[in-house]
Amino acid sequence: MENKSDFVFVPKIMDKEDQVKSEEFLNLLMHKQMRIYAFILSVIRNFEDADDVFQDTVNTMWQKYPESRPIGDFAAWGIQVAYYKILEYRKKQKRNVHVHFDSELFEKVLTAAKSVHLDYDDRIDKLKKCLKKLGPRGRKIIELRYYQDLKPQQISELLGLSVLNVYKIMSRLHGQLVQCVETLQRQV
Amino acid sequence: MDGKLKQEADMLLYLTLENKASAAQIERLDGLLRAYPELVDYSVQYTLIASALRKSHVILSASFEEPSQEADEQFTLLKVFAEEERTAPTIEIPCEADEPQPTLSSAPTANKGGQKTALYVLAASLAAVLLFFASVRLIPVREPVAVLAEAVSPRWHNGSEAVAIGDSFYNTDEPKVLKSGTIELEFTYGARVVVEGPAEFSCKSDNMVHLQYGRLYSRVPQYATGFTVNTPDARIVDMGTEFGVQANVDGTVELHVTHGRTSLITGDQKKTQLLEVAAGQARQISEQGYAIREISLKRRSFVQMIDTKTGLIWKGEKVIQLADLVGGGNGLGSGGFEVGIDPGSGQYVTLGPAYYNDHPMVSSAYRQFDAHPFIDGVFVPNGADGPQVVTSMGHRFEDCPKTNRAYFARIINGTTQEFGGGGPGLMLDGMVYGTESRPAIFIHANQGITFDIAAIRRALQGTLISRFLSVCGISQTAASDYGMADMYVLVEGQVRFVQKGIRKGQSCDVRVDLREEDRFLTLVAVTSPDKQVPEGYNQEHGDWCLFGEPVLVLE
Known part of the structure; x- marks a missing residue:
């Protein structure tokens, strides 16, 4: 079962200028999408909602792109668009006061997110090294969750573990990776 | 940050990521963030790591080298984690459900319809097509993920596209159509897969193959556990085993497990069925993955090994x-x-x-x-x-x-x-x-x-x-x-x-x-x-x- 969308797309015939813009936009997005998504997730904090906000962000970026060209720093622009989308998301979420932090904490997290993302590329390089340092069990479970795209419940059934254990393992693995990346960052 | 605090923060952050944290747990997390300013940076770094794992090709790039040295350590999780469970602090985990808890997801759920509509609108351009994939799944880097290890009388769909022994298969390749003959693929991560023509397949990663139709037999060493065979309506995840898969053009799939055990995953994102199929068992999957029935094992039906030099075709x-x-x-x-x-x-x-x-x-x-x-x-x-x-x-x-x-x-x-x-x-x-x-x-x-x-x-x-x-x-x-x-x-x-x-x-x-x-x-x-x-x-x-x-x- 492949990870396929059930959407049916009917590509429109574009003129040459549109096509160039599309390709330009796509190229920029391909290289910077991760930074934008990482920023969103660091504030939204859960995958599901972050995916939605990211989707909205990309949608708006695409619509605004023609009038915003040329864009000096595509990632920074994307993060700016994402910021407004996050604010919209927070408004929608108002009733669920427990799902997001208050304004003071929100500002703190925003500041930290912007700071951490300054050396994003370095951190990703370090992450690759740190993944290799994980034990085989850790790498396997990370692979099952993120590469094979299995949910914790499925992983638990696959490995004969309790779901609780899967969460514990995953939480620890993320913590180990954070520490490892930080250690390598400090060595630079 | 002391060890206990970090352990608790790790768990709360991860539960939040998976949308499984309760209201009390989120309040606790926020309380910790207020009380320990260094946790704010830590939480941002934590989500950065998670975002990279989830959406980028960082896992593929890490390439998981030298698996053979690690064979004996694979999946001996239980002992280790039993010990962890004994020593870890008690943390409440909400029940896993197909749908997120209503209190946490009402707005995003309501958003879904609008999201789809937005995507349909977006779909009106070629860029949108690509965008969708760019945003939802990683954009894969072209990587060699398997090689042609053996072949006996192979005939490919495009005759000019000769595939020689030792040639690589890439994760971004178009699906390959083997009209007749038998080939054996060796995946970078260690699994060996015999494909019998006629078959259409693609090597999706160093540990995953997609079989559109045809027959294949997988032999997966212990260290490559987790090797996955995807068909249009089923996913088979190896648990250190040997198994044959037959995917028919009408969508039915047969899984025959000769050694070890596998996990058979069917259904869609809303309703997933997971079934363990162990050695000596076989299952037929039909009706887009919703009907699974027991069938008798065909132990000698699949070609399990071939040898180019001698033309050996071994069916067990x-x-x-x-x-x-x-x-x-x-x-x-x-x-x-x-x-x-x-x-x-x-x-x-x-x-x-x-x-x-x-x-x-x-x-x-x-x-x-x-x-x-x-x-x-x-x-x-x-x-x-x-x-x-x-x-x-x-x-x-x-x-x-x-x-x-x-x-x-x-x-x-x-x-x-x-x-x-x-x-x-x-x-x-x-x-x-x-x-x-x-x-x-x-x-x-x-x-x-x-x-x-x-x-x-x-x-x-x-x-x-x-x-x-x-x-x-x-x-x-x-x-x-x-x-x-x-x-x-x-x-x-x-x-x-x-x-x-x-x-x-x-x-x-x-x-x-x-x-x-x-x-x-x-x-x-x-x-x-x-x-x-x-x-x-x-x-x-x-x-x-x-x-x-x-x-x-x-x-």
Whole structure:
């Protein structure tokens, strides 16, 4: 079962200028999408909602792109668009006061997110090294969750573990990776 | 940040990521963030790592090197985690559900419809098509993920697109269509997959293949556990095993597990079914993955291993038939009946009337046989001039009896011909040998043949060959009662079995256990040195020796 969308797309015939813009936009997005998504997730904090906000962000970026060209720093622009989308998301979420932090904490997290993302590329390089340092069990479970795209419940059934254990393992693995990346960052 | 605090923060952050944190847990997390300012940076770094793992190709890039060193550590999680569970602080985990908890997801859920609509609108341009994939799944980096390890008579959909042994398959390749023949892929992470044509497949990663239709058989080493076969309506995740998958064009899928266990995942994102299918079990999946029923295991239905050099196509048979090798086959029944080798010339022959009265007399030189990779050579044994050389490596049969250097009828894969006058074909203990159902090597004295069992082992990718089994004797159909022969089985020239003074109709069982390092297996039939024949008869007259059902047993 492949990870396929059930959407049916009917590509429109574009003129040459549109096509160039599309390709330009796509190229920029391909290289910077991760930074934008990482920023969103660091504030939204859960995958599901972050995916939605990211989707909205990309949608708006695409619509605004023609009038915003040329864009000096595509990632920074994307993060700016994402910021407004996050604010919209927070408004929608108002009733669920427990799902997001208050304004003071929100500002703190925003500041930290912007700071951490300054050396994003370095951190990703370090992450690759740190993944290799994980034990085989850790790498396997990370692979099952993120590469094979299995949910914790499925992983638990696959490995004969309790779901609780899967969460514990995953939480620890993320913590180990954070520490490892930080250690390598400090060595630079 | 002390260890306990970090452990708690890790868990709360991860539960939040997965949308499984309760309201109380989120409040606790926020409380910690307020109380410990350093946790704010930490939480951002934590989500950055998670975002990279989830959406980028960082896992693929990490490439998970040198898995073999880690084989013994794989999936011994239980002990470790049982200990962790014992020592970890108590944390409440909400029940896993297909849908997120309403309190946490009402807005995003409501958003979903709008999201889809937005995507439909976006879909109006080519860029949008690409955008969707760019945003939802990682944009894969082109990486080699498997190589073509073996191939027997492959025909690809596009004839010009020749795929040679050693060629790489990339994760971004278009699906490959194998029209006919059989190929074996070796994935970078270690799994080996035999694909039988017709089939359409793509190697999605170093540990995943997508089978659109066709048949494949996966052998997954312990360290590559997690190897995944995707079909349009099912996903099979290996748990250290061997299994066959047949995906039909009508969407039905069959899973046959021969070793270990697998997890079968069907359904869609909203409703997923997960079923363990263990060794000896088989399942058929239909109706887009919603109907699963038990079916009987087809243990010998899938090609499990192939060998390019020899054309070997192995479907899990437990033996290699040596008679079939003598007939020019691959040991699994592809050899020619009444085909064999002339030990005097070292050439293939087909038994016929020309040989009925032919008793050549040749030197005892060892004749290497290059026409078959599993047969090392042949010879006409004679110990008169010293030990007989019985292998291409010069191993010697020290106690080889003296013979007259004459032989009859060559070394042949079975026969039903009547050319001795004692009846058709070969017979021992009242049973007919040398037929398709009960093969035999007809090896009249004085002849010898050496098999290269190391080459067979190699072709079967290291499969253990545990022993040689057969029955030997002089056929009841021999031309006269004068026959009297000694039959030997040698390994590296050393006698591992001998039966001397065998007479017409006498037989005995042969069992020779083989060690992993054993390479050459030699079968010899010679006229007994004590044999007496009336004047006018050839010394080897009547020595109609045969090895009935000679097999190498595979483990």
